[in-house]
Amino acid sequence: MSSSRWYTPDQYVWQKGLSGGPDAIIIGQTGKSLEAIFLEIKSSRPRKQTQVSGDLELLKIDWTRFLIGSPRERKGARQLDQAVTDFRNSKFSLPGIDQNTVATIYPIIVTLDQWPFSLKNYQAFAEDVRAEGLLRQPQVMPIDIWSCFDFETLCSRVISGGQIFQIVRHRSLGEDYLPLWFQLNLGGSAPGPNSPTLEKSWDKLRDAMVADLGLKEE
Numbered sequence: 001m002s003s004s005r006w007y008t009p010d011q012y013v014w015q016k017g018l019s020g021g022p023d024a025i026i027i028g029q030t031g032k033s034l035e036a037i038f039l040e041i042k043s044s045r046p047r048k049q050t051q052v053s054g055d056l057e058l059l060k061i062d063w064t065r066f067l068i069g070s071p072r073e074r075k076g077a078r079q080l081d082q083a084v085t086d087f088r089n090s091k092f093s094l095p096g097i098d099q100n101t102v103a104t105i106y107p108i109i110v111t112l113d114q115w116p117f118s119l120k121n122y123q124a125f126a127e128d129v130r131a132e133g134l135l136r137q138p139q140v141m142p143i144d145i146w147s148c149f150d151f152e153t154l155c156s157r158v159i160s161g162g163q164i165f166q167i168v169r170h171r172s173l174g175e176d177y178l179p180l181w182f183q184l185n186l187g188g189s190a191p192g193p194n195s196p197t198l199e200k201s202w203d204k205l206r207d208a209m210v211a212d213l214g215l216k217e218e
Contacts, residue, residue, distance in 0.1 A: 004028045004164055007094050014092040021092055022083045023110075028165040033103035035165050038083055040076045042067060045113040056124065059116065063125055067109055067145075068132060076109040077143060081134040088137060106141045106168050114147040119177045126173070142173045150180035157184060 007025045014020075026037040044066035050058040069075030074082060084105055086092055093099060117125065122145070129135060129143050146154070158164045171183070178186075 004158075005096075011095060012092045013095065015090075018086075018091055020079075020083065020086065022080060025094065026164065027094065027097060027102070028163075030103070030165065032101075034097065034101045035104045035106070035169075036087075036102050037106045037108060037164070037168060038080055038087075039108050039110055040080050040083075041110045041112075042076050043112045044075075045111070046115060051116070054116070056121065059121060060124065060128065063115070064128065067111075067115075067125070068129060068134070077107075077129045077132070077134050080107040080109070080143070081137075084135065084137050084140055104139050104141060105137075106144065107135050108144045108146055108168075110146045110148065110151050112148055114149060114179070115145060117145050117177075117179060122173070122177045144168075144171060144173060144180075146180050150184075153181045153184050 005027045007027070009021050009023065012021045012025075022038040023041045024039040026039070028035050028037075046059060046062045046066075050062050065075070067076045069078045071078075084107065087099060087102075087105075090099055125145070126142055135143055154164065154167060157167065167184070171180070
């Protein structure tokens with residue numbers, strides 16, 4: 001990870017009387033400009049009834065409560081939004097970094113467990129974040145959601161020679177959204193939803209799950 005610089009809250013330099021910031025910031029260089037990843041880590045998980053039902057409306061309630069929050073009780077997306085605003089307004093700085101050279105910021109929530117973010121669910125979540133007026137600052141990329149498993153998978157790729165910002169830059173957060181771990185295991189950029197590669201990968205996953213659970217396909 002030598003090509004990136006990692007900062008934790010004890011390294012942030014705040015204006016007198018202020019504090020806060022994301023759980024971690026990663027800085028990388030692209031030409032003459034810098035890029036930043038803002039990470040906010042959350043231990044909350046969807047309620048059992050949400051996980052069992054798979055109901056999108058119940059999931060919306062959970063992510064509003066645990067991953068977005070309210071103006072009085074900020075959670076992941078609101079915390080990231082405030083951190084970006086504070087950073088852009090120079091309320092805190094990073095040692096050796098000129099805020100004016102940070103061209104792009106990637107806001108990412110890391111969850112302890114894998115939330116059920118399929119294409120449809122991710123798009124609904126991203127729309128809810130934007131509807132709250134969050135993370136609309138210039139040069140701020142769409143919010144992403146990683147589980148700890150996603151993050152561990154990413155770190156293993158970086159340790160073995162991958163470039164974290166190249167991976168993050170090629171994340172598919174539009175119509176071909178995929179969980180990070182799945183995109184990494186496909187290798188490179190994510191294929192479109194009708195890609196033969198994707199279809200075969202899903203078939204392999206399904207077959208493995210059927211075998212692990214001892215089920216028989218009709």
